[in-house]
Amino acid sequence: MHDSLNCLYCQFGDALSAGLLVAAVCSVLGVYVILKRAVFIGITLSEVATCGVAAAFLLGTPPFAGSLALVLGAVALLSLPFERQQIPRDALMGILFIAASALSVLLVAKSGPGLMEIDALLYGDLILTSRRELVTLLGILVPALLFFVGAFRPILYTFLDRDAARVLGIRAGLWETLYFLVLGIVIAATSQIAGALLIFCYLVVCPATALILSKRLMVVLWIAPLMAMTATFSGMLISFHADLPTNQTICIIACLLFITGAAIKQLVRFLVRLRIS
Amino acid sequence: MHDSLNCLYCQFGDALSAGLLVAAVCSVLGVYVILKRAVFIGITLSEVATCGVAAAFLLGTPPFAGSLALVLGAVALLSLPFERQQIPRDALMGILFIAASALSVLLVAKSGPGLMEIDALLYGDLILTSRRELVTLLGILVPALLFFVGAFRPILYTFLDRDAARVLGIRAGLWETLYFLVLGIVIAATSQIAGALLIFCYLVVCPATALILSKRLMVVLWIAPLMAMTATFSGMLISFHADLPTNQTICIIACLLFITGAAIKQLVRFLVRLRIS
Amino acid sequence: NIVTTTSDLGSIAAAVAGDHAKVESICTGKEDPHHLQARPKYIMMARNADLWIRTGMELEIGWEMPVIDGSRNSNIRPGQPGHLDASTNIEKLDIPDAGTISRALGDVHAQGNPHYLTDPLNARLVARDIAERLAQLDPANAEAYRANAAAFQQRIDERIPEWTRAMAAFENQSIVTYHKSWIYFAKRFGMPIAIELEPKPGVPPSPAHLNQVVQTVQQQKIGVILQEPWYSKKPAQLVAGKTGARIVVAPIATGGDPAATDYFSLIDLIIQRLGGK
Amino acid sequence: MSDPIICCRDVCVAYGRNEVLHQVNLEIPRGVFLPFTGPNGAGKTTLLRAILGLIPIRHGKIITPFRQKPAGYVPQQRVIDPLYPVSARQIVAMGLHRQLRWPGPLPHSRRTAIDAALEQFGMLEHASKTFRELSGGMKQKILLARAFVAGADVIALDEPTSELDESAETEVLNHLLRLNREMGKTILMVHHDLDQVARLTNTMCRIRHGKAELIETGGSHA
Amino acid sequence: MSDPIICCRDVCVAYGRNEVLHQVNLEIPRGVFLPFTGPNGAGKTTLLRAILGLIPIRHGKIITPFRQKPAGYVPQQRVIDPLYPVSARQIVAMGLHRQLRWPGPLPHSRRTAIDAALEQFGMLEHASKTFRELSGGMKQKILLARAFVAGADVIALDEPTSELDESAETEVLNHLLRLNREMGKTILMVHHDLDQVARLTNTMCRIRHGKAELIETGGSHA
Ligand SMILES: Nc1ncnc2c1ncn2[C@@H]1O[C@H](COP(=O)(O)OP(=O)(O)OP(=O)(O)O)[C@@H](O)[C@H]1O
Ligand SMILES: Nc1ncnc2c1ncn2[C@@H]1O[C@H](COP(=O)(O)OP(=O)(O)OP(=O)(O)O)[C@@H](O)[C@H]1O
Ligand SMILES: [Mg+2]
Numbered sequence A, B: 001m002h003d004s005l006n007c008l009y010c011q012f013g014d015a016l017s018a019g020l021l022v023a024a025v026c027s028v029l030g031v032y033v034i035l036k037r038a039v040f041i042g043i044t045l046s047e048v049a050t051c052g053v054a055a056a057f058l059l060g061t062p063p064f065a066g067s068l069a070l071v072l073g074a075v076a077l078l079s080l081p082f083e084r085q086q087i088p089r090d091a092l093m094g095i096l097f098i099a100a101s102a103l104s105v106l107l108v109a110k111s112g113p114g115l116m117e118i119d120a121l122l123y124g125d126l127i128l129t130s131r132r133e134l135v136t137l138l139g140i141l142v143p144a145l146l147f148f149v150g151a152f153r154p155i156l157y158t159f160l161d162r163d164a165a166r167v168l169g170i171r172a173g174l175w176e177t178l179y180f181l182v183l184g185i186v187i188a189a190t191s192q193i194a195g196a197l198l199i200f201c202y203l204v205v206c207p208a209t210a211l212i213l214s215k216r217l218m219v220v221l222w223i224a225p226l227m228a229m230t231a232t233f234s235g236m237l238i239s240f241h242a243d244l245p246t247n248q249t250i251c252i253i254a255c256l257l258f259i260t261g262a263a264i265k266q267l268v269r270f271l272v273r274l275r276i277s
Numbered sequence C: 001n002i003v004t005t006t007s008d009l010g011s012i013a014a015a016v017a018g019d020h021a022k023v024e025s026i027c028t029g030k031e032d033p034h035h036l037q038a039r040p041k042y043i044m045m046a047r048n049a050d051l052w053i054r055t056g057m058e059l060e061i062g063w064e065m066p067v068i069d070g071s072r073n074s075n076i077r078p079g080q081p082g083h084l085d086a087s088t089n090i091e092k093l094d095i096p097d098a099g100t101i102s103r104a105l106g107d108v109h110a111q112g113n114p115h116y117l118t119d120p121l122n123a124r125l126v127a128r129d130i131a132e133r134l135a136q137l138d139p140a141n142a143e144a145y146r147a148n149a150a151a152f153q154q155r156i157d158e159r160i161p162e163w164t165r166a167m168a169a170f171e172n173q174s175i176v177t178y179h180k181s182w183i184y185f186a187k188r189f190g191m192p193i194a195i196e197l198e199p200k201p202g203v204p205p206s207p208a209h210l211n212q213v214v215q216t217v218q219q220q221k222i223g224v225i226l227q228e229p230w231y232s233k234k235p236a237q238l239v240a241g242k243t244g245a246r247i248v249v250a251p252i253a254t255g256g257d258p259a260a261t262d263y264f265s266l267i268d269l270i271i272q273r274l275g276g277k
Numbered sequence D, E: 001m002s003d004p005i006i007c008c009r010d011v012c013v014a015y016g017r018n019e020v021l022h023q024v025n026l027e028i029p030r031g032v033f034l035p036f037t038g039p040n041g042a043g044k045t046t047l048l049r050a051i052l053g054l055i056p057i058r059h060g061k062i063i064t065p066f067r068q069k070p071a072g073y074v075p076q077q078r079v080i081d082p083l084y085p086v087s088a089r090q091i092v093a094m095g096l097h098r099q100l101r102w103p104g105p106l107p108h109s110r111r112t113a114i115d116a117a118l119e120q121f122g123m124l125e126h127a128s129k130t131f132r133e134l135s136g137g138m139k140q141k142i143l144l145a146r147a148f149v150a151g152a153d154v155i156a157l158d159e160p161t162s163e164l165d166e167s168a169e170t171e172v173l174n175h176l177l178r179l180n181r182e183m184g185k186t187i188l189m190v191h192h193d194l195d196q197v198a199r200l201t202n203t204m205c206r207i208r209h210g211k212a213e214l215i216e217t218g219g220s221h222a
């Protein structure tokens, strides 16, 4: 008997679809986030977005314009080629994070509405996804995924071996900037709908699991979204039935999958060692 | 005429001393944090500490024991040698961050006091430093600095070229673990007193400025604390006279110093180029 | 089915509804109602609700509308009979003048201070409003609801003299609070609030502000600093250290302390704590 | 020989204050086998990378045909980020980028080209290893295969045989000679072994004291 | 010759499933000049690193004197994190670690030792450059200086001359010979040029098919 009250899909169909979509796309993009060592870009950009809203309130401009402007600015800075710089990319990311958090508080301290109001504006939670937001997500994530699939080779080659890529006639700077741009837009949009922590999780935990499990990029790019979708589905189911906050449950499931993956990996290593000697 | 009401030192002498001390020590340790590409270790460990307190409440153990235990566990994980792993150190750091944040919420969701209450326990603000906390800081930071000065060469060599260091008879694993251990304790203790964001700032922004300004490690290790102490002093002064939150003001001053440093660097480069051609 | 946003409302609504309706509250009293992590259960609660009662005045601004939207329960949307804003008939305090409510001077509580349930007489009003609304929604039991509300009001009336007596010592004795959450309570018992520790919600106190607090405490010989458990005690400790004032931590919502099981025991507890017991 | 394929006019290259190349004038004829020689730190790598457009020049002009047809390139430092889970075969496939407009599996003709390039250096059996699982010489072989696979007109190699064993070295040098003689490819190769250079060709580019000049190898080669 | 200084018994080394060295038995006499030869990917680097204790062995035992007195080591891959603001001189100073118990400026005797090592490779004028500002050959020279500066008894070099120019290569090989003949140092050197090897010594260690064996070089050397 189908008891619709106890059926996750009947009750939270939109949230479920949104979750699976976001999980799939973000975890694919996340493989490159890890390889490019830009792991904390998710929370950095959400701090920057908060700061943008605070600034927009102060200037009286529309809040989302402010947050978009600052996020794009941050992304532009981060897409600079760091190969020849004296500090690594993540140091700049850390500085952006600090500057954004501190500036938000200062902006709020001197004027504008409170931090709560800003947080409320940027607050997202997967379970609260509405039909309209689902459509927005589709409108952003599907083109992002298409971009990524289409530009797969030039982006991979640029990241893998920038010099060789440039000799091959690949416009490395352009692709790098485009990649970070798309990533920035995806993060900004999805964080606001599904929650910053959850997006961070999709961008990092699931790709990391995939990278541990396989040494083949193609396999990694398939495992990562599968992991993310599994975590999303089971996380939503568990949070539904055990009355837990959804986003955090999904994050924990993803982390458990990571731990399982790492354990399997170690086990396989151990077995191989045993069999050989 | 000395107006003690308008004198930062008379009013907040302990806070000022604590700030200068924390600034000096954390920014020295931070040079290695950046070079080791562990930039976000500051906020990761403070998330982990929160999670530890939440777990301690659930288990009925003393809260700080819980947070210390988890922080040490996280530090132990992070001091694993990542040179041969399939994911970089900061990916694991990201995973720890996510797991800790999500777990705190879940732990709190089911029982114990609210998350806000835990955050309040771990809340730190430089300006609120008491005499007792200043003593605690001295007790932790002075040994930490001595350790770092004493173990300067083995740690540098381990981080610079692990294989060569091992051939030279340096116990690379030991020094790496010790370094992260000291760092973890320093971060946990100082964050609680001076605030997580401020410590993050000392660990990242000032060392990054120093790294941009000089190519000599010794100079970097002197510039970084000078920068940090300048930012602390002027930040406290400004926050005192302009009625702004202290921690955030210091962070912004440090970021401004970074921007100035980067600009000077670019200017020098430009001038050299002009003079040559 | 009645769903209330905060536990205070829940407690009052339960008293009014008696056996004729099931009352559930979203916040348990341990969370700050400003920051809430959505769970599927909240949406299920909203979905099955016949009456939704909120504190209003933007207290739940962060999550209320997403939860209602997510529930797709059109009966409880604002403006519908199934939606009751408990603040409707409250005499609101702290409303910014129309002239100053510009963005530049904006305030978190743009519609006034929403922490009005700390005044028992406001609870009295709210009980009546709830009874009227329930009577409208469920005419069959209208009399029962009105009777319950009257009983609740009578209990309040009985307790008021007792509470006032207990608070007599505080009559015209200024106190300091952390957040602007006690103004209704203070007004009721004739206890002026001299200053808040937090200059603005979410913004840490600046040194100048702390000085001002200390001065105020000294000048007005203030003996008590009152705050909720979810704020850090450090600022209060600093002030207390310099002035000898006593720090009182009291819950502000039903369920915020094991002893505060319903609205009456909450007020009892606050007064007890203030009295130093 | 025919008109120059690469032309440097008054080229200055500097790192910060350190001017490595000073007013270099160089015309490299099409179809030449040109070793670059000179002591360590003379600026051979710098010149090669400047020609390939990988480092900005302070002054002067470099004319190359690489916009139309990219060069093949074997860098001196065999560093590819070890984190990337990318097989040796995929690195060789990178050389075919121009011919692989679309994502997805490689077309058959490309696969055979890649396999042939791998086979030539005896790397076919190691094709599925990732870069960090290869030994130093094997890394060099993979980068050689990547440079050759697309059949570029100009191939620039920076000490391409430094870590190869003797037979592989001979094989690579002979292959380069064949490419040069039979297919008219232009070969630019930084190399330290002057005896070998003399055996391969009779002109070389000597880089010294910030200058580059074409000189006779003085070898037995006719 | 005297008793063995390094002794491998039944040593197996594997990366995952790929067993690179299988039951290697090797006795390296004290004071020998021992080139390691073999095709690319044979396991030369693997064996050297196993002897130095840098990679775990699956099976067997390796006895070395490196606990008491560390070896000098020139790795094959010249990778030092380019981010570190550390000068070439400081990298050479690293070799003296055992003698530098305390932080602070170097004592005078150490400074002269470092300068001498730098001078020997003509790197004195480049001593204040950071590692990433050096050319490939210069990097190799710095790592050589680091390995020599402490006067280790055993020096293990992995293709130490691969990117040196001809004069530097001769200089390094001659220096190694002097160290070996005059000071009795044990030299383990991976090298590909068999002619040179034959000129240097009459025993070499050939690594092939997972085995390592000491054989005659068949060279003219007496
Ligand atoms: N990234 C860099 N930054 C600063 N200086 C550099 C950089 N790369 C090279 N140099 C300097 O430029 C000079 C030439 O270097 P280059 O790499 O071109 O030499 P090379 O002729 O290729 O030497 P080798 O035979 O050792 O490879 C050297 O003095 C080196 O120190
Ligand atoms: N980190 C690693 N992981 C997996 N396999 C490896 C690794 N390093 C080396 N190998 C494999 O071990 C074998 C021997 O490698 P090694 O580096 O010892 O060769 P080598 O004799 O030094 O070769 P070369 O002359 O090219 O330097 C090769 O097949 C290589 O693919
Ligand atoms: Mg070179």
Ligand SMILES: [Mg+2]
Residues within 6 Å of the ligand: D135, D136, D137, E044, E045, E046, E076, E158, E190
């Ligand atoms: Mg090798």
Ligand SMILES: [Zn+2]
Residues within 6 Å of the ligand: C115, C179, C180, C181, C201
């Ligand atoms: Zn409030």
